[in-house]
Amino acid sequence: MIIGNWKMNTPRSDALALANAVVEMKYLESTRVGICPPALWIDSITRIVKGSSILIGAQDCVGDKFGAQTGCINANMVHEAGCSMVILGHSERRTRFAETTEKLLHTIAAVLETGMFPVFCVGETKKQRESGKAFDVVAGQLRPLLTSGLDLGGIVIAYEPVWAIGTGLSATRKDIEEMHAIVREVINRDDTLVLYGGSVSPVSAADIFNAEGVSGALVGGASLSANKFAAIVAAWERR
Ligand code: 13P
Numbered sequence: 266m267i268i269g270n271w272k273m274n275t276p277r278s279d280a281l282a283l284a285n286a287v288v289e290m291k292y293l294e295s296t297r298v299g300i301c302p303p304a305l306w307i308d309s310i311t312r313i314v315k316g317s318s319i320l321i322g323a324q325d326c327v328g329d330k331f332g333a334q335t336g337c338i339n340a341n342m343v344h345e346a347g348c349s350m351v352i353l354g355h356s357e358r359r360t361r362f363a364e365t366t367e368k369l370l371h372t373i374a375a376v377l378e379t380g381m382f383p384v385f386c387v388g389e390t391k392k393q394r395e396s397g398k399a400f401d402v403v404a405g406q407l408r409p410l411l412t413s414g415l416d417l418g419g420i421v422i423a424y425e426p427v428w429a430i431g432t433g434l435s436a437t438r439k440d441i442e443e444m445h446a447i448v449r450e451v452i453n454r455d456d457t458l459v460l461y462g463g464s465v466s467p468v469s470a471a472d473i474f475n476a477e478g479v480s481g482a483l484v485g486g487a488s489l490s491a492n493k494f495a496a497i498v499a500a501w502e503r504r
Contacts, residue, residue: 267481268322268423270355271283271301271489275489277305280302290494307323322348323350326339326351328376340376350381350383354387356386356425373385388424389402389427411452421458423462424462425461432464436473461479471503
């Protein structure tokens with residue numbers, strides 16, 4: 266599974282052009298490809314990808330069904346707009362909005378209830394890695410899922426080390442293999458997809474995709490170029 270997270274990029278005309286280019290991409294039926302545009306463009310982009318197998322996702326949503334929550338968009342709304350997944354717990358949101366796994370359980374449940382799947386992000390900071398706490402941090406971010414009673418069968422996990430996001434410095438194959446093993450040990454399910462995210466590019470992709478336990482990628486910056494995104498998908502298929 267290769268997912269593009271466009272974050273807060275792409276003005277409308279760029280977003281629609283990029284979505285049209287992604288639809289033209291050739292990839293194998295066995296590869297699941299998705300894009301997560303800014304929420305305002307989801308409705309239009311859903312129409313562009315109609316008839317293709319490109320999945321559309323939201324970059325966030327809230328769990329409540331309605332109410333006085335100015336500025337919020339809920340799981341039912343993004344589902345109705347055509348999404349089949351929602352990124353939750355991205356480090357940029359954990360940092361800016363103090364999101365924690367505990368606070369997100371309600372949202373994960375709401376996303377699952379619609380039939381969409383969450384792409385649930387975990388990852389340590391540079392400081393946490395340097396002080397030898399990376400495994401504990403990531404395991405700690407995952408553990409509340411286990412006691413939540415949620416059906417983990419529907420959840421995709423993305424390991425995104427914070428220090429690798431947008432830095433051009435992806436984690437090494439060894440780092441990725443070690444952490445993906447920890448994620449799989451904690452989740453304790455054979456069928457969970459565990460993506461890697463953090464400076465995935467056409468250059469870094471081949472090595473990342475050869476790492477044991479990697480089920481694909483959550484791509485930021487490189488997903489803003491249809492050519493680079495296609496090259497990453499091709500690298501996945503060549504691995
Ligand atoms: P980059 O690929 O730009 O490092 O971003 C990764 C990311 O945060 C995807 O969610």
